[in-house]
Every structure is written in structure tokens, then in C-alpha cells.
Amino acid sequence: MHLYEEQKIQIYNTLSGKKEVFKPIQDGYVGMYVCGPTVYSNVHLGNVRTFMSFDMVFRYLKHLGYKVRYVRNITDAGHLENDADVGEDKITKKARLEQIEPMEVVQRYTVDFHNILKTLNFLPPSIEPTATGHIIEQIELIKMIIDNGFAYEVNGSVYFDVHKFNENHDYGILSKRNLEDLIHNTRALDGQSDKKNPQDFALWKRAEPQHIMRWPSPWSDGFPGWHLECTAMSTKYLGDNFDIHGGGMDLKFPHHECEIAQSEAAKKQAPVNYWMHANMLHLNGQRMSKSTGNVVNPNELLSGENTFFSKAFAPSVIRFFNAQSSYRSVLDLTDDGLLASEKGFFRLMDAINVLDELKAGDSSTFNVSEWRQKCYDAMNDDFNSPILIAYLFEAAKQINQIKDGNASLVSKDLDLLKKTMNDFTFDVLGLVNVSKADTGTDKLAGAVELLIELRQQARANKDFALSDKIRDDLAAKGIQLNDGKDGTTFTTN
Numbered sequence: 001m002h003l004y005e006e007q008k009i010q011i012y013n014t015l016s017g018k019k020e021v022f023k024p025i026q027d028g029y030v031g032m033y034v035c036g037p038t039v040y041s042n043v044h045l046g047n048v049r050t051f052m053s054f055d056m057v058f059r060y061l062k063h064l065g066y067k068v069r070y071v072r073n074i075t076d077a078g079h080l081e082n083d084a085d086v087g088e089d090k091i092t093k094k095a096r097l098e099q100i101e102p103m104e105v106v107q108r109y110t111v112d113f114h115n116i117l118k119t120l121n122f123l124p125p126s127i128e129p130t131a132t133g134h135i136i137e138q139i140e141l142i143k144m145i146i147d148n149g150f151a152y153e154v155n156g157s158v159y160f161d162v163h164k165f166n167e168n169h170d171y172g173i174l175s176k177r178n179l180e181d182l183i184h185n186t187r188a189l190d191g192q193s194d195k196k197n198p199q200d201f202a203l204w205k206r207a208e209p210q211h212i213m214r215w216p217s218p219w220s221d222g223f224p225g226w227h228l229e230c231t232a233m234s235t236k237y238l239g240d241n242f243d244i245h246g247g248g249m250d251l252k253f254p255h256h257e258c259e260i261a262q263s264e265a266a267k268k269q270a271p272v273n274y275w276m277h278a279n280m281l282h283l284n285g286q287r288m289s290k291s292t293g294n295v296v297n298p299n300e301l302l303s304g305e306n307t308f309f310s311k312a313f314a315p316s317v318i319r320f321f322n323a324q325s326s327y328r329s330v331l332d333l334t335d336d337g338l339l340a341s342e343k344g345f346f347r348l349m350d351a352i353n354v355l356d357e358l359k360a361g362d363s364s365t366f367n368v369s370e371w372r373q374k375c376y377d378a379m380n381d382d383f384n385s386p387i388l389i390a391y392l393f394e395a396a397k398q399i400n401q402i403k404d405g406n407a408s409l410v411s412k413d414l415d416l417l418k419k420t421m422n423d424f425t426f427d428v429l430g431l432v433n434v435s436k437a438d439t440g441t442d443k444l445a446g447a448v449e450l451l452i453e454l455r456q457q458a459r460a461n462k463d464f465a466l467s468d469k470i471r472d473d474l475a476a477k478g479i480q481l482n483d484g485k486d487g488t489t490f491t492t493n
């Protein structure tokens with residue numbers, strides 16, 4: 001008996017605008033696709049939030065016993081600035097500015113992306129396909145769409161005919177837009193474009209002579225449109241109709257809308273049963289934006305080297321902070337919020353560490369089975385992690401009462417409490433059990449203060465060899481001693 005047979009999940013489906021009971025296409029198996037990063041710069045913290053939410057979804061599905069094939073792509077073909085059909089692609093632009101090969105840009109930021117996700121204790125996806133590794137599949141898709149009459153070629157570029165498609169399909173089904181409004185809200189063509197209508201989008205673009213990333217195709221030497229890669233890679237690995245497609249809210253339109261249109265035009269069926277969208281991450285109440293400077297990258301958040309936060313935060317604290325909001329709510333990153341999460345996280349870890357030492361009693365004063373089911377109910381309700389965390393804290397309170405002799409659990413209940421706490425805290429939320437002393441500076445500060453004191457004694461005794469050794473050995477371990485007129489302080493890097 002698998003857990004998923006007794007725990008039924010409801011997923012908020014963007015397509016229907018409501019929560020639906022999750023029923024996978026093949027019993028016991030789940031296919032999930034999430035749009036990955038475009039690797040032309042350090043991964044955006046907002047994207048990390050999206051991936052973190054789907055990491056939790058992945059973890060929970062696995063915990064329930066589903067065999068999950070989780071596909072998250074790497075966009076390395078470069079799509080055009082502002083996702084437009086004209087202009088320079090982001091990877092080529094970065095390569096030109098830094099005078100390196102486009103694939104060096106891709107490699108550098110793919111490594112950065114993987115490092116950050118590893119630090120934050122992400123599970124790797126089952127398949128991480130790249131757009132450049134699937135050019136042939138993308139060309140085949142374009143041929144199918146042309147053959148079915150939903151795309152046209154002009155001057156070596158191929159465009160999806162949105163108006164034609166909309167005659168007997170619903171373009172806007174996901175984003176709840178309709179073509180009439182789109183026509184009304186888009187500027188007329190300026191005569192420069194090859195497109196029949198401004199709503200049409202590129203499936204293939206002929207490359208200008210200076211464009212470095214290019215591939216041969218039946219239409220021209222060029223490159224695929226961005227929306228196409230996700231259709232090609234998701235259907236290749238998950239089938240023409242699969243269970244879950246996730247991504248950030250900002251991808252709903254046009255990206256995901258176009259994915260649906262491409263699939264229906266090529267394969268004559270809707271690609272996805274459950275569309276899930278993670279909401280945005282704000283910084284101090286404002287949208288994060290490079291142009292206004294209201295932006296912090298994941299490395300800066302982890303190292304504390306930024307102007308927004310009073311200190312560095314441990315990866316698990318950042319995960320915990322994220323899980324304290326529903327993935328469908330806007331999450332506002334603030335110093336106060338992170339400090340509060342840090343406190344909560346250590347309170348939870350303290351309780352879990354105490355749990356290991358508790359002894360069973362003669363009677364149970366707390367209904368563990370009922371509490372356990374409430375934890376599952378929270379996650380079954382569209383992965384409602386903040387409610388789950390509230391139940392974990394309820395258990396933490398019980399644990400402390402047992403420790404103080406004010407409550408008790410019989411052995412069977414104590415074991416179930418331990419297992420459930422560990423399952424949800426570590427397997428599902430992906431937190432790592434670190435005590436304050438491991439991450440933080442409390443213990444370290446004490447030890448360094450002691451060394452500073454010994455060094456002062458050595459100097460007073462004119463034992464400069466020893467005092468220099470203390471300073472140099474600490475420096476080699478990344479701890480700098482700074483001698484000032486008020487004594488010696490230290491900094492770490």
C-alpha cells in the first residue's frame with residue numbers, strides 16, 4: 001500500500017481556476033515539467049523561489065510513493081531580449097560584452113545555478129535537458145505545425161498563426177485572455193515585421209549575419225523561438241499529454257499559453273492536465289528589479305554581502321522562510337521576516353533534537369495519529385506548507401512538555417511522532433538539521449575571542465612568533481584579526 005492511495009492531493013489548476021483532486025494519467029506515476037533558467041546571468045532569486053516551491057512539490061509526491069519523472073530544462077539557446085521576436089538574444093549579448101564564447105556564458109551560469117541549488121538542498125530533477133541539445137526535435141515540431149496549417153514561413157523565419165489557430169481553438173485558455181482584447185492592446189505592425197499579425201509568435205528565426213548561435217533548418221540558418229523548446233522537451237520526455245507543468249506566474253502569458261497552442265497545433269491534444277504557477281518574490285515590499293537596484297542575488301543573501309540584510313542566513317533558514325508562505329502567495333523578503341524565520345527554524349530544530357532523547361511513558365496525552373493526518377491534510381491541500389509548519393510547531397510544544405514531564409507518549413506514539421517529524425521536516429520541506437552553533441557565529445566567536453586573548457598574552461610576553469602564528473593560521477582559515485585602538489576584532493569570509 002502506497003501512501004498516495006490514502007492521501008489524496010488537491011492541486012490548484014490555473015487552467016480551471018480551482019483546486020482539483022489530483023489524478024495522474026498512469027496510476028502511481030507522475031510526469032512533471034518545470035521551466036528552468038535562462039543561463040546568461042546569475043540565477044534570479046525570484047526564480048529560485050519558484051524552483052524551491054516545485055522542489056517541495058517533487059519531494060512530497062515522492063514521499064507519497066509516486067514514481068516521479070521531473071524534467072526541468074536549461075534554456076541555453078538564448079532567447080531574445082524581453083522575449084520579443086526581434087533584437088539580440090541574451091546569451092549572445094552577454095558573450096559579446098564579456099568577449100567570450102556563448103557556450104562559456106552558458107557553462108559559467110549553469111554551474112552557478114547548480115551550486116546554488118545544491119547549497120539550498122534541492123533534489124536534482126530526473127532529467128535536465130538543454131534547448132541546444134533538442135534543436136532537431138524543435139525543427140520536427142515546426143514541420144508538424146506547418147503541415148497542420150498553423151504556421152507560415154516568411155523570409156526564412158516561421159511564425160505561429162495565432163488568428164488561424166484561434167478559429168477552432170482557444171488561444172488564451174490558460175491566461176484567461178481573449179484574442180479580441182489582445183488585438184486591441186497590441187500596437188499595429190510597423191511594417192518592419194514579417195508577421196501577418198502582431199499576436200503571431202516566432203517558431204524559428206532566421207539569424208542575422210552577426211548572430212553567433214545558429215543552426216541549419218529547412219527554412220534558414222537560424223534559431224528556435226523560446227516557447228518551442230519547452231514543448232519539444234516536455235513532450236519528448238513526458239509524452240504528448242502529461243500530468244503537471246509548473247513555472248513562475250510571469251510565464252503564464254505568453255510562454256505557457258504558447259506552449260498549449262503549439263502542442264494542440266502539432267499533436268492535436270492539450271499537453272498538460274494540471275498547470276501550477278508559483279507567485280512572485282518581492283524585496284522589502286517592492287518588485288525586484290535590476291533597473292531600480294531593488295535586487296539581491298542568492299549568493300549575496302547566503303553570504304550576507306548585501307545592503308538589505310543585517311546578516312548572512314543559512315540555506316535551511318531561507319528554505320524555511322519560503323515554506324512559511326503558500327507557493328501561490330506573493331512572498332516579501334525582508335530582514336525582519338528572515339530573522340523571525342531563523343528563530344522559528346532553530347526552535348523547530350531544538351525540538352527535533354530533544355525528540356531523540358525522549359523516553360516513552362505509560363500513557364499518551366497527545367493524539368499523534370490525528371496530528372499526523374492534519375500534517376498530511378495540510379500538504380494535500382495544494383501543498384499548504386505554512387499550515388504544515390503550524391502543526392510542526394504544535395508538535396514542538398508537545399515535545400517540550402514531555403521533556404519537562406508535563407506530558408507523555410507511549411512508545412508506539414513516540415516512534416510515530418519521530419517518524420512524522422523527520423519525514424515532513426527533512427524529506428518534504430528539505431530542511432537540514434543544523435544547530436545554532438553549527439551555522440552561526442556563537443561558538444566560533446567564543447573560540448576566536450579566546451585565541452585573541454592568548455595572542456595578546458603572547459605579545460605581552462614578547463612571543464611574537466606565537467602571536468603571528470595565531471594571526472596567520474586564523475587568516476588561512478578565513479578569519480581576519482583586525483587590530484584597532486579599542487582592541488582586536490575579527491571578521492570572517
Ligand SMILES: [Zn+2]
Nearest residue numbers: 035036230255
Ligand atoms: Zn518553458
